[in-house]
Amino acid sequence: xxxxxxxxxxxxxxxxxxxxxxxxxxxxxxxxxxxxxxxxxxxxxxxxxxxxxxxxxxxxxxxxxxxxxxxxxxxxxxxxxxxxxxxxxxxxxxxxxxxxxxxxxxxxxxxxxxxxxxxxxxxxxxxxxxxxxxxxxxxxxxxxxxxxxxxxxxxxxxxxxxxxxxxxxxxxxxxxxxxxxxxxxxxxxxxxxxxxxxxxxxxxxxxxxxxxxxxxxxxxxxxxxxxxxxxxxxxxxxx
Numbered sequence: 001x002x003x004x005x006x007x008x009x010x011x012x013x014x015x016x017x018x019x020x021x022x023x024x025x026x027x028x029x030x031x032x033x034x035x036x037x038x039x040x041x042x043x044x045x046x047x048x049x050x051x052x053x054x055x056x057x058x059x060x061x062x063x064x065x066x067x068x069x070x071x072x073x074x075x076x077x078x079x080x081x082x083x084x085x086x087x088x089x090x091x092x093x094x095x096x097x098x099x100x101x102x103x104x105x106x107x108x109x110x111x112x113x114x115x116x117x118x119x120x121x122x123x124x125x126x127x128x129x130x131x132x133x134x135x136x137x138x139x140x141x142x143x144x145x146x147x148x149x150x151x152x153x154x155x156x157x158x159x160x161x162x163x164x165x166x167x168x169x170x171x172x173x174x175x176x177x178x179x180x181x182x183x184x185x186x187x188x189x190x191x192x193x194x195x196x197x198x199x200x201x202x203x204x205x206x207x208x209x210x211x212x213x214x215x216x217x218x219x220x221x222x223x224x225x226x227x228x229x230x231x232x233x234x235x236x237x238x239x
Contacts, residue, residue, distance in 0.1 A: 005029060012237075013230035015223070017144035020165035024143075034233075036226050039168075040144050041219035042153045042210050063093040065189060066132035066156070068125065068147040069139070071102030071116070078104075079182055080138040081114045087189035088113070094193055096136070099128055129154040133199060134192045135176075136185070140164065152176075152210035157202035159188045169214075175206035 005028045008014055014035045016022035022035045065084045069075045081096055088094035098108065101119040108116045120128070135151035137160045142148075148158055148169055158176035160166040170176040177188035192199050 012233045013226060015226045018165035018168050020168065021143040036222075036229070038219060038222035038226055039214060040146050040149065041214050041216035042149060043146075044216050061133050062131045063091075063095070063193075064128075064132050065094065065096050065134045065136050065193075066099070066128055066151070067096065067136050067138065068099045068128075068150070069137075070100050071098070071104040071108055073104070074139060074141060075100075075102075076138040076140075077108050077116070078111075080136055081108070081111050083136060083138060083182060083186045083189060085113050086183075086186040087193060089190075091190075091193060097128060097132075099125055126154075129156060132156050134159060134189055136160075136189060137166070138182075138185070142166065145169065149210055149214055152206035155203040155207040157192055157199055157206055159185055159192065161185070170206075171209070174202070175209050176202055 008025055008028050008030050011030070011034065014022075014025050014030050016025055016035060016037050017040050019037055022037050025035050026032060065087070067077070067080050069077075071077050077098055080098065084094070084096035096114040098114065098116045099120055100117075105116060105118055108114070117124075117128070129151060132151070132154070133156070135148065135156045135158045137145060137148055137158065139145070140161050140163045142164050144165055145160075148160065148166070151158055152169070152175060158170050160170055160176065160178055162172070162178040162180055166178060170178060172178040177192070179185045179188055192202070
């Protein structure tokens with residue numbers, strides 16, 4: 001933590017990928033004028049033509065709740081398993097699928113009612129996104145959850161905590177559902193499981209927001225501007 005604070009304070013410009021991450025940098029002592037927010041964009045490989053995406057979702061959607069990320073305590077995969085198990089009580093076929101490896105993989109694979117795939121390639125990850133009905137992120141701390149943005153771009157409604165940077169991506173009741181507790185998240189997942197029209201409505205709005213508000217071109221442009229600003233700042237202070 002001390003090294004992180006030192007590095008941040010030495011920087012001519014700190015580029016944060018969310019307003020939440022920027023607030024964390026400010027809390028560590030970075031001057032307000034030296035922080036810029038450049039949000040991550042939708043990866044180009046995720047942007048499918050609308051008709052193609054609609055065909056994927058109509059043909060391949062399965063009774064699956066998807067999560068993506070490393071299997072580490074902060075991501076809380078054990079909570080994801082509990083949430084989906086509770087949400088899917090009495091509903092045949094519905095289960096959690098988790099894409100990502102890590103130190104908790106062996107422990108997670110001993111759980112019932114969930115499939116932990118480990119690390120997969122981009123093609124298989126896209127295939128999992130195309131078949132997901134709901135995307136669940138059980139983490140409470142993310143600077144910018146890129147996997148959430150990918151799920152939105154695939155037209156998958158998101159369930160997440162109302163914490164950290166999640167409200168910057170997910171508009172509660174419009175592109176997904178946010179909650180305060182594990183029990184509330186389980187209720188949101190069950191609601192989406194039981195209400196296919198709501199899933200489609202939120203998923204379509206999520207995709208529109210991802211492609212409109214978080215295009216890759218905006219990330220590229222913002223990054224270039226940030227570097228140009230950093231260079232200009234350095235030159236002005238070191239003539």
